Amino acid sequence: MWLFYKVMYPRAPKSMMPQEGDVTEPRNCNFCGHSLAEYRGVLETKTVASKAAVSDTTEDNTLFFCNYEHQADFHAGRGYEP
Ligand SMILES: [Zn+2]
Numbered sequence: 090m091w092l093f094y095k096v097m098y099p100r101a102p103k104s105m106m107p108q109e110g111d112v113t114e115p116r117n118c119n120f121c122g123h124s125l126a127e128y129r130g131v132l133e134t135k136t137v138a139s140k141a142a143v144s145d146t147t148e149d150n151t152l153f154f155c156n157y158e159h160q161a162d163f164h165a166g167r168g169y170e171p
Contacts, residue, residue: 107126107128108128111126111127111128112126112127112128113126113127113128114126114127115127116130116153117153118130118153118154118155118159119152119153119154119159119163120154120155120159120160120162120163120169121155121159121169121171122169123155125153125155127153130153130154130155130156131153131154131155131156131157131159131160132151132152132153133151133152133153133154133160134150134151134152135150135151135152
């Protein structure tokens with residue numbers, strides 16, 4: 090039986106594991122609100138007018154999405170339909 094599980098559930102590939110420097114802090118998707126570890130989603134830095142604004146805003150300066158699809162839908166102005 091142990092062999093069955095070993096075959097069915099091999100070790101997670103390295104790419105799925107957090108890498109050095111990855112942010113594992115959970116964040117909520119700006120599109121659907123789903124909570125996901127930051128390194129597994131898409132982090133987008135908003136374009137800001139001046140450098141001074143960047144140092145002022147830390148949290149509000151980024152957008153976070155589960156995937157590129159949600160990022161695209163967000164920018165397309167679509168609403169989230171579960
Ligand atoms: Zn999402």
